[in-house]
Amino acid sequence: MKMIEIAKLIIVAFILIGAFFHLIAALGVIRLPDVYTRNHAASKAATLGVLCILLGTFLYFYFIHDHFNSRVLLGILFMFLTAPVAGHLLGRAAYHSGVKMWGQNGPDDYKEYIEIKKSEKYQEYEAYRKKIEENIKAESK
Amino acid sequence: MAKQVLLNVFLGFMWMFLTTTYEPVAFVKGYIFGLLIIFVFRKFFDSRFYLYRVFSFIKLALIFIKELIMANIAVVKVVLKPKMDMTPGIFAYPTSLEKDWEITTLANLITLTPGTMVIDISEDKKILFVHAIDIKDAKAEIDGIKESFEKAIMEVSRT
Numbered sequence A: 001m002k003m004i005e006i007a008k009l010i011i012v013a014f015i016l017i018g019a020f021f022h023l024i025a026a027l028g029v030i031r032l033p034d035v036y037t038r039n040h041a042a043s044k045a046a047t048l049g050v051l052c053i054l055l056g057t058f059l060y061f062y063f064i065h066d067h068f069n070s071r072v073l074l075g076i077l078f079m080f081l082t083a084p085v086a087g088h089l090l091g092r093a094a095y096h097s098g099v100k101m102w103g104q105n106g107p108d109d110y111k112e113y114i115e116i117k118k119s120e121k122y123q124e125y126e127a128y129r130k131k132i133e134e135n136i137k138a139e140s141k
Numbered sequence B: 001m002a003k004q005v006l007l008n009v010f011l012g013f014m015w016m017f018l019t020t021t022y023e024p025v026a027f028v029k030g031y032i033f034g035l036l037i038i039f040v041f042r043k044f045f046d047s048r049f050y051l052y053r054v055f056s057f058i059k060l061a062l063i064f065i066k067e068l069i070m071a072n073i074a075v076v077k078v079v080l081k082p083k084m085d086m087t088p089g090i091f092a093y094p095t096s097l098e099k100d101w102e103i104t105t106l107a108n109l110i111t112l113t114p115g116t117m118v119i120d121i122s123e124d125k126k127i128l129f130v131h132a133i134d135i136k137d138a139k140a141e142i143d144g145i146k147e148s149f150e151k152a153i154m155e156v157s158r159t
Helices: A002-031 A035-063 A070-096 A109-119 A122-140 B002-018 B024-040 B050-080 B100-112 B135-157
Strands: B089-094 B116-121 B127-132
Touching (some): A035 A070, A070 B100, A109 B089, B050 B100, B100 B116
Antiparallel strands (some): B089 B127
């Protein structure tokens, strides 16, 4: 009897944490200023939320009903395989259809790369790559 | 690696037939003994003992879970802050990984940890373009990715 109570507490904790992350994701989609940042909130806080809720469900079936539901675990796996692809494609599509980033002083290394790519100058790209690598080396010193 | 796994499965079946028990348990037993044999003879294979690779994969998964939780807390902070004072931006991240699956894994891991999202990869597969929700600590983020994910992925793919 005691064990069941502890298991129930753990399950409730998981599901509540999952619901909390979903709430944060929803708030983020409303509050954050542009497509990219909203995409961050929607695609990732939600991932952890789904993970927690599915884990809670899995534990519920395992402890209370003594039923090992492997499909729930597969659900977690596929969530983790597909969510980043969707987030990446949404971001890329937004950038290529010309959505501006919020705020003025944020750096944008990608813009430079696209310009070089359009002009098809390979040497410029080499120089650009060297510049970035040097920048990072200088910063880490 | 594939050679070693195949040999191990073969040894598992060998154990089954030698003991003339045809149950899954016997196969598992044989597999474990086979593992032991391969471990003893690990110097004679051209790649490293494949269990090391499995271990480093588990390590990668653990690092990823840790990063996922830490980064989620960071995003919660950003979302709940009353004043929006972060500066989103895109930074270039030169990677030293070479194989396609390594870069895919790295990109997926970066995208899954909140606060960073891969927008694109340069055509020669050397630079990842990462959108960060708060660019202020981009340098720290680059170092973090290098230290945690890239190292762990390299450890997995090392032969």
